[in-house]
Amino acid sequence: MRVLILGGTTEARRLAAVLAADPGLEVTVSLAGRVAQPRLPAGRLRIGGFGGAAGLADWLRAHLMDAVIDATHPFARSISAHAAEAAAAVHLPLLVLRRPGWAAAPGDRWHRADSLGHAAALLPGLGQRVFLTIGRQETSAFAGLADLWFLARSIDPPEPPLPPRIRVLLDRGPFTVEGERALLRKHNIDIVVAKDSGGTATAAKLTAARELGLPVLLVRRPPLPAGIPVAADPASAVEWLRRLPSAGRR
Incomplete structure (x- = not known):
């Protein structure tokens, strides 16, 4: 077969x-x-x-x-x-x-977006220093947000156009809660943007955000x-x- x-x-x-x-x-x-x-x-x-x-x-x-x-x-x-x-x-x-997909736990401050474009429209009202964990192909959805600062993590370099204020971090999961918590603190992140990918390899960022009281903007699956x-x-x-x-x- x-x-x-x-x-x-x-x-x-x-x-x-x-x-x-x-x-x-x-x-x-x-x-x-x-x-x-x-x-x-x-x-x-x-x-x-x-x-x-x-x-x-x-x-x-x-x-x-x-x-x-x-x-x-x-x-x-x-x-x-x-x-x-x-x-x-x-x-x-x-x-x-x-x-x-991921399920919210007590203490989570999740906001939902229907698409990356929708997330980009919602983002200015939710935070200023953004941890962007959506992969490398669609970072361009946030390219017009010149007033926000981004830390974008992906396995390979993201494709342009990119937001003007961005730092790219190349890394591959799985990640730990301790490591994600330290990363969020180091860069003074005040909001996390992610796709609702589910699984355990990248879920630690959600736990770290919860522990630090940070909001998460989660993009719904198609x-x-x-x-x-x-x-x-x-x-x-x-x-x-x-x-x-x-x-x-x-």
Whole structure:
């Protein structure tokens, strides 16, 4: 049984490790190639885009895939949409593997935004020294906020245009509460901006913000394509896969 995992997340790597150990499965993991030095998963590896939904459908046909698991980042809206369209076009079962979003705890001062643009509009009324933890690709949404100071953390350098008053910190999680607390104090941060990515690797900043009494501006996830089953963890994804016929869906 041939399985394509659209990866790039911790959950994708964990799932690939389990599936690659099964001699009855042939697992290919696709990475978008947007991180210079990604953490590589088990199984066969493919790096780069497919050329939209049509290109992905062609690839699925050419490689005789039996199932697709979308284990991309919760904010990877385009690839999730392409996966749904491509899987439907070639009549393959598709599962979305998404870790749950974060839940507020007592003492949290969370504000919600529907998009990064919405977050940029709300931000001037909430703080002046911003810890921006949204990845490298969409920092431009805040480029017009010249009166605010930003500490932007990402794995690779963020793409321009950037806010005029910004310091870039290149780092990769997981992070500790102690380290995040020290970082927020060192830079006199008065608000944290983050995407609702969920998981434990970067959740320490939320705990540190709570302990310091700082507000957090959290961007809501984009909606998933309608009608696609969703698994919250790799174990549930494995169970879904085991229930499928072994082949013949091409």
